Amino acid sequence: MDCSKYMMSDNVLRFESVSLHRDGQALVNNIDLNVSAGKMLAVLGPNGAGKTSLLNCVNNVCDFSGTILLQDRSVADFSAQHRAKILAMLPQQSALNFPFSVKEVIMLGRYPHNTGSKVDVAITDELLAMMQLTALANRCYTSLSGGEQQRTQIARVLSQLILDADMSIRSGSVLLLDEPVSSLDLSHQSSLMVLLKEFCGAGLAIAVVLHDLNLAAAHADKCALLKGGQLLVAGTPEQVITAESIRQAYGIEVEIIAHPKTAKPLVIREF
Amino acid sequence: MPIVLLLITPPILFLGLCVGPVAITPTEVLSQLPYLLLSKSPVNPDLMSSFSIMRELRLPRTLLAWLVGGGLALSGAAMQGLFRNPLADPSIIGVTSGASLGASVSVVIIGPQIDAWLGLSGLVFGAFSGGLLAVLIVYRLASETPLSVKTGLLSGQGTSVANMLLVGIAITALAGAANSALAFIADNETLRRISLWNMGGLDGANDQRLILGVFIILPAMYIIWRSHRSLDALLLGESEAHYLGVNVSHLKRLLIVMVALAVATSVALAGVIGFVGLVVPHLLRLVVGPSHRQLILCSALAGGILLVLADVLARSLVSPAELPVGVVTAVLGAPFFILLLRQHRGYGLQ
Numbered sequence: 286m287d288c289s290k291y292m293m294s295d296n297v298l299r300f301e302s303v304s305l306h307r308d309g310q311a312l313v314n315n316i317d318l319n320v321s322a323g324k325m326l327a328v329l330g331p332n333g334a335g336k337t338s339l340l341n342c343v344n345n346v347c348d349f350s351g352t353i354l355l356q357d358r359s360v361a362d363f364s365a366q367h368r369a370k371i372l373a374m375l376p377q378q379s380a381l382n383f384p385f386s387v388k389e390v391i392m393l394g395r396y397p398h399n400t401g402s403k404v405d406v407a408i409t410d411e412l413l414a415m416m417q418l419t420a421l422a423n424r425c426y427t428s429l430s431g432g433e434q435q436r437t438q439i440a441r442v443l444s445q446l447i448l449d450a451d452m453s454i455r456s457g458s459v460l461l462l463d464e465p466v467s468s469l470d471l472s473h474q475s476s477l478m479v480l481l482k483e484f485c486g487a488g489l490a491i492a493v494v495l496h497d498l499n500l501a502a503a504h505a506d507k508c509a510l511l512k513g514g515q516l517l518v519a520g521t522p523e524q525v526i527t528a529e530s531i532r533q534a535y536g537i538e539v540e541i542i543a544h545p546k547t548a549k550p551l552v553i554r555e556f
Numbered sequence: 557m558p559i560v561l562l563l564i565t566p567p568i569l570f571l572g573l574c575v576g577p578v579a580i581t582p583t584e585v586l587s588q589l590p591y592l593l594l595s596k597s598p599v600n601p602d603l604m605s606s607f608s609i610m611r612e613l614r615l616p617r618t619l620l621a622w623l624v625g626g627g628l629a630l631s632g633a634a635m636q637g638l639f640r641n642p643l644a645d646p647s648i649i650g651v652t653s654g655a656s657l658g659a660s661v662s663v664v665i666i667g668p669q670i671d672a673w674l675g676l677s678g679l680v681f682g683a684f685s686g687g688l689l690a691v692l693i694v695y696r697l698a699s700e701t702p703l704s705v706k707t708g709l710l711s712g713q714g715t716s717v718a719n720m721l722l723v724g725i726a727i728t729a730l731a732g733a734a735n736s737a738l739a740f741i742a743d744n745e746t747l748r749r750i751s752l753w754n755m756g757g758l759d760g761a762n763d764q765r766l767i768l769g770v771f772i773i774l775p776a777m778y779i780i781w782r783s784h785r786s787l788d789a790l791l792l793g794e795s796e797a798h799y800l801g802v803n804v805s806h807l808k809r810l811l812i813v814m815v816a817l818a819v820a821t822s823v824a825l826a827g828v829i830g831f832v833g834l835v836v837p838h839l840l841r842l843v844v845g846p847s848h849r850q851l852i853l854c855s856a857l858a859g860g861i862l863l864v865l866a867d868v869l870a871r872s873l874v875s876p877a878e879l880p881v882g883v884v885t886a887v888l889g890a891p892f893f894i895l896l897l898r899q900h901r902g903y904g905l906q
Contacts, residue, residue: 341795344795344798344799365801365802365803366801368801369799369800369801370801372799373799374795374796374799376793376795376796379792379793379796380640380792380793380796381791381792381793382640383640383642383791383841383846384841384845384846385791385845385846385847386845389845389846389847390792393788393789393792393800394800396785396786396788396789396800396801396802397800397801441792445799445800
């Protein structure tokens with residue numbers, strides 16, 4: 286296996302002048318952006334800014350213009366199975382309405398791997414524990430609350446990238462998450478972000494769409510702020526989350542202070 | 557569960573040989589069973605009449621019922637997975653109505669009595685080609701209809717299952733209208749023949765039909781079963797399956813072609829038999845869960861068992877006359893289905 290070919294901070298997912306037009310409208314307009322191995326990129330912006338469309342472009346059947354490189358190769362050049370082992374995506378909403386158990390849903394993430402059911406079960410058990418789902422393992426997915434379903438789906442996309450029972454992942458793998466915390470309570474929001482950072486430590490590159498700017502500031506290594514399909518600003522949380530850029534993107538007035546403990550930017554709304 | 561179904565299959569098939577207008581005792585069936593499968597005549601000439609009843613009529617009929625029932629139920633499981641809808645059934649892609657129309661056309665034009673080729677009537681060929689033609693039309697029309705922006709994540713290629721569903725309904729309605737028009741102009745004898753055929757019946761079973769079924773339905777069933785993991789992934793949604801490495805458009809095409817072949821053949825050989833394809837997989841999902849490895853296997857076995865049983869009832873309830881087998885499957889299964897749905901509240905449609 287071609288392990289650890291990618292060093293930390295190598296750009297494993299690169300958007301180069303990516304545009305996506307539909308019905309004559311630019312959903313994504315000429316965006317250049319990099320996602321690095323071992324780093325978490327938060328994709329921010331108001332509704333309809335093109336965040337989801339941008340992530341969907343990575344899906345190689347979307348007819349965008351420009352170039353998207355996954356580990357320096359065009360996404361279309363990978364075989365479906367090889368691509369699935371290094372690139373996973375969690376869509377915003379889940380269409381699953383068949384009565385799988387939580388365990389079975391996570392197991393579906395093992396589709397591209399041929400590691401055998403013993404390893405698959407071990408990985409699933411581990412992920413159940415990580416996502417605090419062990420007690421729900423045999424519950425029917427469709428009977429869960431929205432947040433529980435979301436945690437199950439996150440565990441499923443993680444299981445897609447895991448190579449073996451030691452929970453290792455191939456360095457330079459990419460995980461795309463579209464609003465993974467939208468249904469999660471405060472405590473699960475932070476524990477998920479901490480868990481994702483641990484996976485980053487193993488070389489995973491993450492691009493995550495978030496609406497909570499403070500969550501992004503606290504956990505992301507890099508932020509990208511989109512509006513109207515265009516990239517307004519990208520950089521460290523301190524560079525991106527400023528009163529000026531938020532006024533530009535969202536049209537609201539906010540005050541930015543340094544977090545008393547972490548010194549990261551903290552957005553205070555003027556109600 | 558597959559083991560249980562596998563174990564009760566031989567006794568059910570055995571029952572199919574015993575029961576009928578001429579009752580044959582189980583011991584007699586048992587004593588002749590080896591010769592039945594291997595030769596064309598009994599060892600003891602005194603038993604010629606019961607032997608030929610079993611050999612010429614009941615054996616091909618029972619096996620054909622088993623094959624058709626299994627094929628329909630398995631196709632239903634595949635369609636419910638492909639459309640991610642537990643209410644889907646094999647006729648959803650237009651194959652049944654197309655076959656029905658093809659059969660009517662051949663009955664009206666060629667007439668019911670002409671045995672065309674290899675002991676297979678023109679009706680069989682009419683139904684088979686009608687079924688495949690209808691699926692082809694549905695597939696082409698659905699591929700050329702633009703995808704909606706919301707479901708069109710995988711736009712630019714492939715066929716949206718939502719479009720297929722809608723076009724399938726339209727083509728079914730069209731074929732139904734054409735069928736009614738044919739029935740309207742047909743004389744009484746032809747009309748009766750068409751309407752009986754639409755109720756399903758295995759009375760035309762013979763070795764040729766059985767062989768045709770074995771060579772088309774069995775391979776199609778096997779190919780569908782091999783896609784069980786991809787079908788599981790597809791239940792997550794099409795873009796999710798794509799990200800998991802499933803070639804979604806290839807999978808769709810493969811399933812539709814195989815289901816079309818299996819169902820068109822079933823309908824051609826045994827008429828329109830409703831209920832089996834919709835309800836058997838649905839029932840089994842309550843028992844074995846939605847995972848297709850078990851579901852497809854169990855659906856095939858249970859569908860076969862159900863149709864053999866239904867056929868046994870069809871030819872023994874009003875003996876020596878016969879009930880249409882489609883009537884029996886519905887009368888048998890519908891109350892059972894309702895009972896199960898009531899017990900598993902919340903497991904049906906979410």
